[in-house]
Amino acid sequence: MTLIKSISGIRGTIGGQTNDNLTPVDAVKFAAAYGSWLKSYSENDKLKVVIGRDARLSGEMIQNLVVSTLVGLGIDVIDLGLSTTPTVEIAVPLEKADGGIILTASHNPKQWNALKLLNEKGEFLDAEQGAKILALAEKEDFEFAEVDDLGEIIKNDSYIDIHIDEVLELPLVDAETIKKAGFKVVVDGVNSTGGIAIPKLLEELGVEVVKLYCDPTGHFPHNPEPLKQHLGDICKKVVEEKADFGIVVDPDVDRLAFISNDGEMFGEEYTLVACADYVLSKTKGNTVSNLSSSRALRDVTEKYGGTYEAAAVGEVNVVTKMKANNAIIGGEGNGGIIYPESHYGRDALVGTALFLMLMAERGGTVAELRASYPSYFMSKKKIQLTPDLDVDALLEAMHNKYKDEEVSTIDGVKIDFPENWVHLRKSNTEPIIRIYTEAKSQNEADGLADRIIGEIKEVAGLE
Numbered sequence: 438m439t440l441i442k443s444i445s446g447i448r449g450t451i452g453g454q455t456n457d458n459l460t461p462v463d464a465v466k467f468a469a470a471y472g473s474w475l476k477s478y479s480e481n482d483k484l485k486v487v488i489g490r491d492a493r494l495s496g497e498m499i500q501n502l503v504v505s506t507l508v509g510l511g512i513d514v515i516d517l518g519l520s521t522t523p524t525v526e527i528a529v530p531l532e533k534a535d536g537g538i539i540l541t542a543s544h545n546p547k548q549w550n551a552l553k554l555l556n557e558k559g560e561f562l563d564a565e566q567g568a569k570i571l572a573l574a575e576k577e578d579f580e581f582a583e584v585d586d587l588g589e590i591i592k593n594d595s596y597i598d599i600h601i602d603e604v605l606e607l608p609l610v611d612a613e614t615i616k617k618a619g620f621k622v623v624v625d626g627v628n629s630t631g632g633i634a635i636p637k638l639l640e641e642l643g644v645e646v647v648k649l650y651c652d653p654t655g656h657f658p659h660n661p662e663p664l665k666q667h668l669g670d671i672c673k674k675v676v677e678e679k680a681d682f683g684i685v686v687d688p689d690v691d692r693l694a695f696i697s698n699d700g701e702m703f704g705e706e707y708t709l710v711a712c713a714d715y716v717l718s719k720t721k722g723n724t725v726s727n728l729s730s731s732r733a734l735r736d737v738t739e740k741y742g743g744t745y746e747a748a749a750v751g752e753v754n755v756v757t758k759m760k761a762n763n764a765i766i767g768g769e770g771n772g773g774i775i776y777p778e779s780h781y782g783r784d785a786l787v788g789t790a791l792f793l794m795l796m797a798e799r800g801g802t803v804a805e806l807r808a809s810y811p812s813y814f815m816s817k818k819k820i821q822l823t824p825d826l827d828v829d830a831l832l833e834a835m836h837n838k839y840k841d842e843e844v845s846t847i848d849g850v851k852i853d854f855p856e857n858w859v860h861l862r863k864s865n866t867e868p869i870i871r872i873y874t875e876a877k878s879q880n881e882a883d884g885l886a887d888r889i890i891g892e893i894k895e896v897a898g899l900e
Contacts, residue, residue, distance in 0.1 A: 444567025
């Protein structure tokens with residue numbers, strides 16, 4: 438079964454059977470559920486929703502279905518066309534819209550697509566709101582508009598430029614400082630909308646851009662999740678071009694990874710660490726990341742006299758904790774930067790600008806910057822789930838096994854050992870258990886992950 442329904446939206450593979458995959462019928466049903474919920478939730482008589490999509494092959498089809506469904510409910514649609522997740526998030530409040538939908542399956546391969554749902558602030562829905570939409574979709578109790586009350590479609594393809602202008606206007610971003618540094622950067626846009634947005638931003642900042650896979654065809658040239666094993670081409674290209682560094686984004690441009698000048702991964706976890714280092718050096722404050730993120734953010738935050746806290750995995754959980762703790766920067770260790778001075782959403786454009794400012798002011802190479810941070814190594818592995826597996830019982834058994842350690846159960850099971858940690862959780866987006874570990878060496882992190890996987894398989898009788 439490859440249709441995954443969660444509070445943040447609906448995600449699935451294209452084709453196949455209704456209710457098992459993301460078919461046209463499912464796209465219409467969930468768009469109708471979202472539109473119907475919006476009509477009951479909003480106090481406005483005439484509603485407006487912003488829609489944008491990444492470049493994946495099914496994007497135009499899914500967009501046509503979703504837009505037509507909202508129009509059929511009497512809702513006006515601001516159609517951004519090819520866009521990015523953070524661009525849609527920014528557009529919602531600027532348009533004074535009642536909500537937004539991003540059509541993207543983020544880092545999933547090309548056969549996937551999804552509807553990511555936003556509220557009137559351009560932020561992801563909370564659990565209660567998401568649950569109401571799932572219930573409406575289940576009942577299929579929709580009332581569509583009569584012919585005189587149909588919505589309108591307003592096309593607006595200027596929002597990537599507006600987004601870039603918003604980034605350039607941030608108080609901690611100074612285009613002249615970056616221009617003077619004379620950077621040369623390779624960009625891997627995975628043939629999606631990052632190939633439009635990131636080079637445009639860099640050119641505005643006076644950076645020399647070498648484009649790699651920046652044609653938004655939707656034919657991803659490699660697995661679109663920005664992990665080391667997928668990024669051999671850009672690692673080579675950075676060295677060949679004698680570039681200062683490389684930038685990699687996922688198809689919807691909310692995750693950001695850097696390649697150091699020596700062709701090595703800077704480390705997705707250290708994207709947030711570096712951006713936070715720059716922001717905290719200018720502004721006193723606190724930080725938040727999720728339970729699966731590196732301890733390095735805690736170390737850097739405490740160096741500047743701030744407080745670090747961990748949230749459950751998921752952007753909405755991180756944002757909620759950031760607001761509660763007045764965090765000035767936060768995000769997720771997968772390269773997701775949330776900078777409230779801009780907006781409460783992961784944004785690779787904002788992260789790119791903050792990183793360029795850090796490099797321009799500090800000088801030196803990206804490899805030297807990475808060496809200056811506390812050195813932690815992560816292992817990110819997974820176990821494929823079978824339908825008969827009781828995952829909750831499995832996690833409970835692991836909790837009991839390590840009950841004498843420091844354990845958090847706010848999101849799966851995280852076991853904090855003195856020198857390392859392991860986090861076990863069910864994925865919201867794929868039928869897997871994720872096993873994240875962190876330690877002072879890669880061998881130690883991998884060894885801990887393998888040991889825990891062995892223990893899980895033993896408990897589950899999978900050996």
